[in-house]
Amino acid sequence: MDVLHWSGGRNVRDLGGRALRVGGCTPFGKVFRSAAPEHLTDEGWAAAKAAGVRTVVDLRNAPAETQRRAEHPIISAESLQGLVFVPAPTEDPDDTEFLRVCGPFLDHPRCWADNARLAPDRISAALRAVARADGAVLVHCAGGRDRTGMISAMLLHIAGATDHAIIDDYAAGWRGAAAHAGHAWVYDPDQGNWREHQQEPTVAEDVERQLADRTPALREWIATFDATDLLAPAELRAIRALLTPAAP
Numbered sequence: 001m002d003v004l005h006w007s008g009g010r011n012v013r014d015l016g017g018r019a020l021r022v023g024g025c026t027p028f029g030k031v032f033r034s035a036a037p038e039h040l041t042d043e044g045w046a047a048a049k050a051a052g053v054r055t056v057v058d059l060r061n062a063p064a065e066t067q068r069r070a071e072h073p074i075i076s077a078e079s080l081q082g083l084v085f086v087p088a089p090t091e092d093p094d095d096t097e098f099l100r101v102c103g104p105f106l107d108h109p110r111c112w113a114d115n116a117r118l119a120p121d122r123i124s125a126a127l128r129a130v131a132r133a134d135g136a137v138l139v140h141c142a143g144g145r146d147r148t149g150m151i152s153a154m155l156l157h158i159a160g161a162t163d164h165a166i167i168d169d170y171a172a173g174w175r176g177a178a179a180h181a182g183h184a185w186v187y188d189p190d191q192g193n194w195r196e197h198q199q200e201p202t203v204a205e206d207v208e209r210q211l212a213d214r215t216p217a218l219r220e221w222i223a224t225f226d227a228t229d230l231l232a233p234a235e236l237r238a239i240r241a242l243l244t245p246a247a248p
Helices: 044-052 096-102 111-118 118-130 147-159 164-178 204-226 233-243
Strands: 032-033 053-058 085-086 136-140 182-189 193-199
Touching: 032 085, 032 147, 044 053, 053 204, 096 111, 096 164, 111 118, 111 147, 111 204, 118 233, 147 164, 147 182, 147 204, 147 233, 164 204
Parallel strands: 032 136, 053 085, 053 136
Antiparallel strands: 182 193
């Protein structure tokens, strides 16, 4: 459950080791979560592949969030061979109702139910990409805390993780994102458009204050939201098979 040190990687974590309500824990090496993988070096991608990653599910909006930048390392084409990249944005940045209830950007669990209500096909597609993946999966957004936190919580919920396990995973992703500066897109209601926003690393006391504000909403989401409504039975079985221990 600690951060994984894939060279250049940011906020890379394993969904393994999270307690299940029926006992036991989610297995390691099946589903990973991270910030934008463009920071990975050739060695970082080699570590991801050595960990079993074969599918990369990108929750960001293209092309605004997915362009390579000057600060990203140059990598060889061979580093990406054997990987399947699945675009699966979880939100519609042009949906005025989404902007009204979830804007300026999704950064609070109180928005998760509305996100699923307004874009159920998008949320289902992201979860389905994990269910249908061959090999281990890396799920990511930009910072690895908001959209990745939401989809990870849904995956853990479907797998039968405890409330405490879901909250701990969310908090770990939030703290991991706070350690890095990054770029994000924020809707400016005064200008009526999206603009790029530079996020600086967050000091520890601010991180804990932010988590204290979000945890009650996350508890309410766990108690009231049913992620199993978003997928077909076969897809639910695939996720549970991925994130529950194999029968002896």
